[in-house]
Amino acid sequence: xxxxxxxxxxxxxxxxxxxxxxxxxxxxxxxxxxxxxxxxxxxxxxxxxxxxxxxxxxxxxxxxxxxxxxxxxxxxxxxxxxxxxxxxxxxxxxxxxxxxxxxxxxxxxxxxxxxxxxxxxxxxxxxxxxxxxxxxxxxxxxxxxxxxxxxxxxxxxxxxxxxxxxxxxxxxxxxxxxxxxxxxxxxxxxxxxxxxxxxxxxxxxxxxxxxxxxxxxxxxxxxxxxxxxxxxxxxx
Numbered sequence: 001x002x003x004x005x006x007x008x009x010x011x012x013x014x015x016x017x018x019x020x021x022x023x024x025x026x027x028x029x030x031x032x033x034x035x036x037x038x039x040x041x042x043x044x045x046x047x048x049x050x051x052x053x054x055x056x057x058x059x060x061x062x063x064x065x066x067x068x069x070x071x072x073x074x075x076x077x078x079x080x081x082x083x084x085x086x087x088x089x090x091x092x093x094x095x096x097x098x099x100x101x102x103x104x105x106x107x108x109x110x111x112x113x114x115x116x117x118x119x120x121x122x123x124x125x126x127x128x129x130x131x132x133x134x135x136x137x138x139x140x141x142x143x144x145x146x147x148x149x150x151x152x153x154x155x156x157x158x159x160x161x162x163x164x165x166x167x168x169x170x171x172x173x174x175x176x177x178x179x180x181x182x183x184x185x186x187x188x189x190x191x192x193x194x195x196x197x198x199x200x201x202x203x204x205x206x207x208x209x210x211x212x213x214x215x216x217x218x219x220x221x222x223x224x225x226x227x228x229x230x231x232x233x234x235x236x
Contacts, residue, residue, distance in 0.1 A: 002029045003049040003234065008072065009034050010056025010091060013188035018222040019052075019180040026230045040071045046078055050085045050233065053092030055178065057196060059144055060094040060104040073099050079172075085233040086172040090142050093165075093174035100149035100168065107145035109160050110200045113207060114214050115140055117164045117177065123155030127173075127228040128165060130221055131156065137214055139178040141189070171233050179222050183215035 005028045007016055016023065016030065023030055030052075033045060045051070053076070063069045076099035079086050088096040094104045114137045124132050131138065148154055148163050152174075156165035164176045181189075190197065190204045197204060 002027055004028075004044075005030045005050040005052060006045045006048040007032050007052040007054060008040075008092070009054050010036070010058065011192060013185070013192045014055040014090075016052070016054070017178075017180040017182035017185065018219050019226055022223055022226045023230065026227065026234070028230070035072055036066070036068050040068075040075050046075060047084070050087065050230075051075070051079055053086070053088045053095055055090030055092060055141070057193060058091065059106075060091060060098045060146075069095070080168065083169050083171050087229075088172075088174040089180060090176060090178060091144075093176050094144055094146050096168070096172065096174045097146035097149050097152075097163075097166075100152065102147040102149045104144060104146045107143055107161055110143040110196075110202075111140040111160050112142075112197070112200060112202055113140060114138070114210050115158065117156040117158050119156050120154050122153050122167070123165065126155055126167065127225050127232065128155050130224045135217060136221060139181045139186075140176075141178055141181075141193070142176060145176075173229055179225060181218075183211050183218055186211055 005023060007030055009015060009032050028050065033040065058066055072095060076086065076095055080099055086096065098104045116137055117131055119128060119132045130136055145161050146163055148166060149168065152166040152168045154163060154166050158164055161176060166174050190207065
């Protein structure tokens, strides 16, 4: 039986990536909403079987500049208060933290590129367990951070950002990093984030070379993690 999922998109190229075929195989029918222009008050979004909030190059605290964030936060508050499944990625994780009452703020460094995270004990026992393996790297692409929400369980950290992933009440998962990013499509990111990369004095050529070196195994890693999580929230 097909189950409904809604993915909230902030920029076209930050989409489901490697997660899309996993969701299709696991029986999820996904529809997209472009947050900046679509009406988020529709009940089909609020009560969907799963809500996925994707990344984007703005801050969760920029509600004055981007008023649509207020509607997005209200939607997250509704779902999180009712234990409805939510997956937040990068900006999505920061919006989840803010919706749960936590502070979101500029981080200590712009973290862009491939790297590891260190799992907490609960993280190692969770769907993120494969990230503890020697060859497990993820794509970091963010400059903001957040305080761990009250009642949330910290799953992963690294030396730059203490809060890299958290779980909330069993059906909400927040990932500061991009486990879903498809290495084959990162050329779109290099173009879409050209100004950010230039401001951070980061080399596209070096990012491209690192991606080519580390691309193998990313799809399998995403599959192992997301398949377990989707099955857990789909049956609990």
